[in-house]
Amino acid sequence: MARMEKAIKDIVDMFLEYANGDGKLSKDELKKMIEKEIQNPELKAKICAVDFDKAMKRMDKNRDGEIDFKEFLNTNFDLPPPDSVTHDCNPAKRKVYF
Numbered sequence: 575m576a577r578m579e580k581a582i583k584d585i586v587d588m589f590l591e592y593a594n595g596d597g598k599l600s601k602d603e604l605k606k607m608i609e610k611e612i613q614n615p616e617l618k619a620k621i622c623a624v625d626f627d628k629a630m631k632r633m634d635k636n637r638d639g640e641i642d643f644k645e646f647l648n649t650n651f652d653l654p655p656p657d658s659v660t661h662d663c664n665p666a667k668r669k670v671y672f
């Protein structure tokens with residue numbers, strides 16, 4: 575399979591797996607996907623800095639409380655620059671970078 579086809583298939587498969595049968599990601603499902611599918615420690619530390627409630631609100635364009643595939647693809651994972659990463663998952667210290 576061509577690389578691009580494989581990349582698209584992988585992301586669709588991953589989305590559907592974590593969407594858990596309804597084709598949409600709830601906040602918990604999104605969180606689980608990010609926690610499980612990102613293994614690079616540096617990237618993970620950046621994700622830790624993300625406030626999920628606020629990230630969900632920005633991703634959820636039609637405000638139904640869940641992320642459908644279109645919303646997922648439109649997400650701009652705008653990660654914080656490395657020097658701003660706190661390596662601290664304490665919610666009080668998180669900032670929003672989505």
Ligand SMILES: [Ca+2]
Nearest residue numbers: 593594596598
């Ligand atoms: Ca779901």
Ligand SMILES: [Ca+2]
Nearest residue numbers: 634636638640
């Ligand atoms: Ca939505």
